[in-house]
Amino acid sequence: MEAETRPRAPFEQVAEKIAEEIRSGGYALGEKLPNQRDLAERYDVAIATMQKALGLLRERGWVNSRAPIGTFVAAVTPASEQPAPTLIELSAQVRDLQTEVSQLRQSVERLEAGQP
Template sequence: MASSSTGMAPFERVAETLRQAVRTGRLQPGTKLPSNRELAKQEGVSLVTAQKAVGILQDEGWVIARPSVGVYVSDTQPAPQPPETLDELRQEVATLQATVTELKERVSDIERRQRPTKAD
């Protein structure tokens, strides 16, 4: 399956990486983001690219910049935007299908482990 960042500009890829970190809980509300220089280094992009990614996230409401203090994950996530193109919709469907498959496997594994054995 293609990566969800395929075809994205570097600043879009960095922004999406941070969005995913918030969605999955790796970045909690109130967490301070690394400096733009550190973010650029972590993501292997230029400082300007990192700044642009953080600016987009700020415009979308994912992060809040506090002058002279830093950039923090917002307490509330913006509402998800519907897909704008057929390719975006296909990517979302593929992601959902992969998630459902993973969940089915996890449930099956849990059920297998909970089955009584003959020794019980």
Template structure:
């Protein structure tokens, strides 16, 4: 994760942190499940007050971009486009594995339909 704070920018430092993390999560640069640095750790590395980074993290959590898992840390959340990217990635992995196993497309599709039916209770 690369963040740069530009004091002369005019935007508040917490807003710069929020915007940059949000953009990196949205673009996939920060993948779903990526563990973010601690508030204090990021504040130190950026030369900011811990309260500034905490404010950015709170805003990101309210936006659904990140999620805090108690003492386990703060992670990029799987929501919206991020969840769609993760789903597409899982589908690509499944397709590649089905092909490696020598399975035809209809067998792979049947396997997916049965798995979805079992998962969703249809």
């Protein structure tokens, strides 16, 4: 059975568009966003819709508000938006760590034996 997806509210759609612009570099990390009125005009929504969209982006860690200065893109992308590593990538990381631990163990053993 297919999972049903509910239609997204306009503020959710706008929030996703802004998040996508941040992901693609349209808005740089740490950059100040245009004011709410200008954003509402750009995305062709009411100011109240834009306020809700920015609130959702704040909750999700995409933006920070600094009253009375404005809204800024967060300095880092939210962790939930980072792509999950694949099993192959995780296996490679484990192999690398095992090699590093082995090398460290050998170094410690040499030091304990009084060898440089």
